[in-house]
Amino acid sequence: MVFAALSDPTRRAILSMLLEDDMAVTDVAEPFEMSLAAVSKHLVILANAGLITQEKRGRVKWCKLEPDALREASIWMQGFGQFEAVNLDAFERFLASELSDPGLSDPEDDGSDDEEE
Amino acid sequence: MVFAALSDPTRRAILSMLLEDDMAVTDVAEPFEMSLAAVSKHLVILANAGLITQEKRGRVKWCKLEPDALREASIWMQGFGQFEAVNLDAFERFLASELSDPGLSDPEDDGSDDEEE
DNA sequence: GGCAAGCTTAACCGAAAGGTTGAGAATGCC
DNA sequence: GGCATTCTCAACCTTTCGGTTAAGCTTGCC
Structure with missing residues (x-):
């Protein structure tokens, strides 16, 4: 739904x-x-x-x-390779910071964007 | 659309x-x-x-x-904080495997499932 | 050529979606 | 009490959606 x-x-x-x-x-x-x-x-x-x-x-x-409701839908999408396509840059950076600074465990990320069709 | x-x-x-x-x-x-x-x-x-x-x-x-078409939709969703909410588990695992097995660089994820509304 | 396979198109149908207006139920304010 | 504000409900209308069947167009095969 x-x-x-x-x-x-x-x-x-x-x-x-x-x-x-x-x-x-x-x-x-x-x-x-x-x-x-x-x-x-x-x-x-x-x-x-x-x-x-x-x-x-x-x-x-x-x-x-209630943005949590988008979870299910987003997870479904991730089954389609969207996972790699969208998140890789962001997560590459996240990963990089994670690796370069192992003490950090609370990722502060902000993907605030607005998209009209 | x-x-x-x-x-x-x-x-x-x-x-x-x-x-x-x-x-x-x-x-x-x-x-x-x-x-x-x-x-x-x-x-x-x-x-x-x-x-x-x-x-x-x-x-x-x-x-x-053509999974790329999901990009736009997924990016729109990410504006709602879904980014952090959804990916943390998946990425925690991804990250863990990444850290424990540095040779691995191609995440194989499959969430293929069908949900009815 | 002739026929079967593989799709699409057109016409149609019922149900659902998205909007309207008008009435009405709570609630707050004087 | 009386009235305005806030919101929902009910009835209705039109358009879109998701399905059907029947016909038709290509294409491949004998």
């Missing part, structure tokens, strides 16, 4: 927005040229896929990104 | 099959309980997403996996 949830550009945009910070439903909907109800439905789909969680505080429902 | 292509379980299964080897359209269709025409359409969708290429030799059209 994760891939289906990710297949819609609106939903991917929402995930990108939530990357910055948790947001209320109304605020999530604001930049989109569609009704609040439509965005609300997208959020349900994202929540069902486990990509976000929603917590109601007062009358405001807060949406929080 | 990659995520949309991946959102269908039949198409994910096809990709897994092509992981083993290139296949003719008829052979791809064989294990499925649907018409050849239906599978042919799925293959068109996968080709449009760049996930496979098709080459006609004689009257047989061969399907070849």
